[in-house]
Amino acid sequence: MLLLGPWIRVGVLVTKPKKRKRAASGARGGSRHEEPGEGGADEAVAFIAEQTGALRKLAERHKLDVLHYLLGMTKLEADEHLRLRTKRKLS
Template sequence: MGKIAGGRRSRSSGDDPAGSDLYGSGGPDEAVAFIAETSRELSKIAERHGLETLRHLLDMTQLEAAQWLRNKRRLS
């Protein structure tokens, strides 16, 4: 995995600009579910390392994603 300044991965010239291979090609529901799950796991890591502000932000991200999914299902 290549890195550039700022900790971002460098992209090869053949990469899909939308990142569909890495993050899936599903719609917004899939993306929000992925964000909710990933932010929950990252929050656990932040807590384990005493990164309370980062943990709090990740928890808020998870809550927002879960709320979005609940609202979406309620409207369907």
């Protein structure tokens, strides 16, 4: 359960990103902005899409129209990023 303050709880499952093994040469793989033990950009975007979906539902339930709209746009952007990233990997 994700706590967003003493009064707001969002029931979502949050898991730790899996650690990656280092390359045989000892050099770190992946993005240079990525810290050891963190997931890559795709995992971050997937997490953002999932969390904004839950937050958007919360905003809608409480009739927070502007937040609902902005979180919807954020989710669309994250989903589009994942879709394009998957499309590039397939080609």
